[in-house]
Amino acid sequence: MSSETSSxxxxxxxxxxxxDVDAEERSLLIDLADQLLREGRGTSLVAEICDSGLAxxxxxxxxxxxxxxxxxxxxxxxxxxxxxxTLRDWYSDRDHRLVLPMPGSAGPAARSTPDDHVVVEGVxxxxxxxRHAIVSDQDLVAWSVPLDSLEAESAAGLxxxxxxxxxxxxxxxxxxAESASSIEALASRAIGWELTGVGEAALxxxxxxATARTQFGRPIAAFQxxxxxxxxSRVDLSAARALLAGIDGGALAAAIAKAVAGSAALxxxxxxxxxxxxxxxxxxxxxxxxxxxxxxxxALLGGSEAAPARIAGLLAAGGLPRLVAL
Amino acid sequence: MTGTSVRADxxxxxxxxAGVGLDxxxxxxxxxxxxxxxxxxxxxxxxxxxxxxxRSLAAAVEHDRGxxxxxxxAGWTRWGWSKASGGLxxxxxxxxxxxxxxxxxxxxxxxAFVILETLGPVLDEFAPALAAxxxxxxxxxxEMWGQGFSEPEAGSDLAHLRTRAAAVGQRFVLDGxxxxxxxxxxxxxxxxxxRTGSPDSAHRGLTMLWVDLRxxxxxxxxxxxxxxxDEFAEVxxxxxxxxxxxxxxxxxxxxxxxxxxxxxxxxxxxWMRQAVLHRRLRDLTxxxxxxxxxxxxxxxxxxxxxxxxxxxxxxxxxxxALSDHLNPGPDISIDKVLLSTAEQAVFDAARQLRPVGFALxxxxxxxxxREEWFYSRASSIFGGAVDVQxxxxxxxxxxxxxESR
Numbered sequence: 001m002s003s004e005t006s007s008x009x010x011x012x013x014x015x016x017x018x019x020d021v022d023a024e025e026r027s028l029l030i031d032l033a034d035q036l037l038r039e040g041r042g043t044s045l046v047a048e049i050c051d052s053g054l055a056x057x058x059x060x061x062x063x064x065x066x067x068x069x070x071x072x073x074x075x076x077x078x079x080x081x082x083x084x085x086t087l088r089d090w091y092s093d094r095d096h097r098l099v100l101p102m103p104g105s106a107g108p109a110a111r112s113t114p115d116d117h118v119v120v121e122g123v124x125x126x127x128x129x130x131r132h133a134i135v136s137d138q139d140l141v142a143w144s145v146p147l148d149s150l151e152a153e154s155a156a157g158l159x160x161x162x163x164x165x166x167x168x169x170x171x172x173x174x175x176x177a178e179s180a181s182s183i184e185a186l187a188s189r190a191i192g193w194e195l196t197g198v199g200e201a202a203l204x205x206x207x208x209x210a211t212a213r214t215q216f217g218r219p220i221a222a223f224q225x226x227x228x229x230x231x232x233s234r235v236d237l238s239a240a241r242a243l244l245a246g247i248d249g250g251a252l253a254a255a256i257a258k259a260v261a262g263s264a265a266l267x268x269x270x271x272x273x274x275x276x277x278x279x280x281x282x283x284x285x286x287x288x289x290x291x292x293x294x295x296x297x298x299a300l301l302g303g304s305e306a307a308p309a310r311i312a313g314l315l316a317a318g319g320l321p322r323l324v325a326l
Numbered sequence: 327m328t329g330t331s332v333r334a335d336x337x338x339x340x341x342x343x344a345g346v347g348l349d350x351x352x353x354x355x356x357x358x359x360x361x362x363x364x365x366x367x368x369x370x371x372x373x374x375x376x377x378x379x380x381r382s383l384a385a386a387v388e389h390d391r392g393x394x395x396x397x398x399x400a401g402w403t404r405w406g407w408s409k410a411s412g413g414l415x416x417x418x419x420x421x422x423x424x425x426x427x428x429x430x431x432x433x434x435x436x437x438a439f440v441i442l443e444t445l446g447p448v449l450d451e452f453a454p455a456l457a458a459x460x461x462x463x464x465x466x467x468x469e470m471w472g473q474g475f476s477e478p479e480a481g482s483d484l485a486h487l488r489t490r491a492a493a494v495g496q497r498f499v500l501d502g503x504x505x506x507x508x509x510x511x512x513x514x515x516x517x518x519x520x521r522t523g524s525p526d527s528a529h530r531g532l533t534m535l536w537v538d539l540r541x542x543x544x545x546x547x548x549x550x551x552x553x554x555x556d557e558f559a560e561v562x563x564x565x566x567x568x569x570x571x572x573x574x575x576x577x578x579x580x581x582x583x584x585x586x587x588x589x590x591x592x593x594x595x596x597w598m599r600q601a602v603l604h605r606r607l608r609d610l611t612x613x614x615x616x617x618x619x620x621x622x623x624x625x626x627x628x629x630x631x632x633x634x635x636x637x638x639x640x641x642x643x644x645x646x647a648l649s650d651h652l653n654p655g656p657d658i659s660i661d662k663v664l665l666s667t668a669e670q671a672v673f674d675a676a677r678q679l680r681p682v683g684f685a686l687x688x689x690x691x692x693x694x695x696r697e698e699w700f701y702s703r704a705s706s707i708f709g710g711a712v713d714v715q716x717x718x719x720x721x722x723x724x725x726x727x728x729e730s731r
Contacts, residue, residue: 203724207726211725211727218727219726219727221720221726221727222726222728224717227716227717227721228713228716228717228720230720230724230726231715231716231717231719231720231723231724232663234660234719234724235660235663235664235716235719238640238664239636239637239639239640239660239664240636242636242642242643243636243640245639246639246642246643256631256632256635257635259632260635307628308625308626308627308628308629308631309621309625309628311628311631311632312614312624312625312628312631313624313628315607315611315628315631316611317611317612318608318611319604319607319608319610319612319631320607320608320611320631320634320635322426322430322604322638323638324635324638324642325642326354326419326423326426326642326645
């Protein structure tokens with residue numbers, strides 16, 4: 001079920017293709033990624049990208065890494081892609097992973113002390129053999145921490161497939177010159193793409209179900225109430241995708257894009273859950289994997305429901321900057 | 327206008343002409359830079375146009391003519407329109423840049439631009455002779471046009487309109503009634519969608535005509551809207567003679583012309599409005615702080631910002647597509663829904679952030695915010711109601727089955 005759904009979702013996503021010279025090369029990479037992610041070989045995918053020397057090209061191509069993360073969301077797969085695109089060579093060559101703040105928190109995952117220690121409380125997404133982590137502190141300074149000095153505990157929780165590990169503790173750390181704010185902006189964008197993938201896949205499942213399911217003598221999609229709810233999911237997801245694709249690297253832009261993506265994904269999931277009815281409520285149907293992934297991802301770096309007030313607080317007197325250029 | 331203003335010669339300005347040879351993105355950037363420089367150099371001239379004129383629509387329309395003249399004479403509104411139509415050429419995106427930069431400099435965009443972007447592209451594409459005659463007078467603020475689509479009995483269901491254009495020799499005789507013609511009482515000409523086919527020909531029997539509203543048999547009556555302004559007019563045609571040279575496109579192909587028009591009416595209009603909405607958000611953000619505003623109002627401001635950010639991103643893609651002569655097709659309905667949501671979010675945030683002013687004040691500023699709040703209620707109705715847009719998205723974008731009748 002999930003593989004059929006995901007390819008359908010991708011076709012839907014491709015309707016909004018962006019003209020680009022590297023389109024062919026990119027689509028080969030995306031096809032490969034899609035296959036590996038669906039086979040549960042996300043770690044191999046990222047290892048292959050690093051080993052074949054493609055990593056630098058991928059970092060430079062925001063459309064490509066956005067598409068990979070979107071695939072990951074649509075297939076509810078796991079991989080170290082988030083670490084790769086946010087930490088870059090700190091992940092590929094320098095043995096580091098990213099610690100995100102606890103779900104629901106928009107604040108930093110660590111507090112630093114004047115004697116170069118950090119108090120960490122955050123999450124790693126999935127298992128990996130890296131021995132260090134990067135955390136950001138209350139002043140948006142990035143620190144390198146040895147993972148063996150932190151307590152690590154698996155948290156099956158809402159989404160056991162994701163393999164969340166909670167890390168906590170006080171550790172000696174090394175202050176980095178890297179901008180924690182840029183890392184966080186990349187993470188917001190990456191998770192935003194994953195969320196639009198989740199939303200697109202949920203919408204595709206709902207479209208498929210509502211077209212096939214007949215009640216009162218007609219496909220339920222022929223009822224306007226059903227059709228309009230799905231149409232609104234299309235609208236919300238299209239805005240989110242345009243924003244993720246169009247913004248530059250700024251922190252405010254990334255926070256806004258992630259909030260819009262999270263909101264679109266949650267609305268698409270809720271619409272799908274309603275439209276797919278009792279069948280959608282079964283484990284066999286498979287929608288729950290997307291629901292679990294979507295709600296977990298949305299809660300990272302601050303949930304979309306709390307975003308409006310938080311974003312209003314981030315607007316300077318100049319109002320909303322023009323985030324996307326013509 | 328002050329005596330110190332220098333009339334820029336567009337031929338010598340460092341705008342697209344200087345950017346020839348650069349790639350399209352660099353040309354656009356060079357044009358934008360030149361425009362920003364001009365705007366800051368003419369800041370004093372533009373001061374008169376930084377505020378929306380309250381109350382009298384007629385006064386506002388007259389006032390706006392000054393801005394149109396200023397921008398036309400400096401060449402800025404002519405970029406992005408074909409040379410054959412009296413423009414200076416270059417991609418359509420140059421028009422989008424102008425609207426964006428004016429609003430970013432706190433200049434209020436004249437409503438005339440909306441009508442220009444609705445009807446101008448149609449004349450340019452389907453009626454070159456009419457475009458050559460009318461685009462420049464419009465750009466310079468001398469002429470105004472109206473869009474004659476909706477009828478009392480044909481709103482969302484436009485294809486069933488009843489205004490009739492009967493062919494009589496080399497002419498048409500027009501009979502019927504149009505309504506919701508924005509600024510129709512100030513217009514000299516109107517693009518009228520009329521039936522030339524049989525009464526049951528639906529969208530197949532329509533023709534678009536360019537009608538002189540001063541011709542005998544035309545009656546224009548302004549309609550007072552819920553915001554207190556005469557935003558629209560009702561126009562009746564009683565045996566109005568229209569020459570066959572006034573056909574836009576071809577006889578019987580009016581629906582194609584209307585569909586072509588809609589991508590601009592929905593696409594470029596949404597872009598224009600996102601520029602204005604950024605400006606409104608800027609005004610609202612001043613003085614709104616977490617401590618000062620009720621938390622719900624503050625969150626409403628954030629929601630509005632999120633909606634406007636999404637609208638701009640989506641709309642920028644659409645404008646780029648239009649500029650590359652790609653028709654967005656039914657996907658344009660997505661932009662229209664985003665626009666309605668953003669419009670209502672911004673003015674609902676304004677209402678919540680300034681509850682006393684909204685409810686009780688009679689100052690010009692309060693009046694203007696209220697007018698715009700009312701107008702934002704119409705944004706989910708005009709140009710195709712959002713409910714119809716969702717039908718289009720469901721059927722033509724998502725491929726869902728049509729509702730059985």
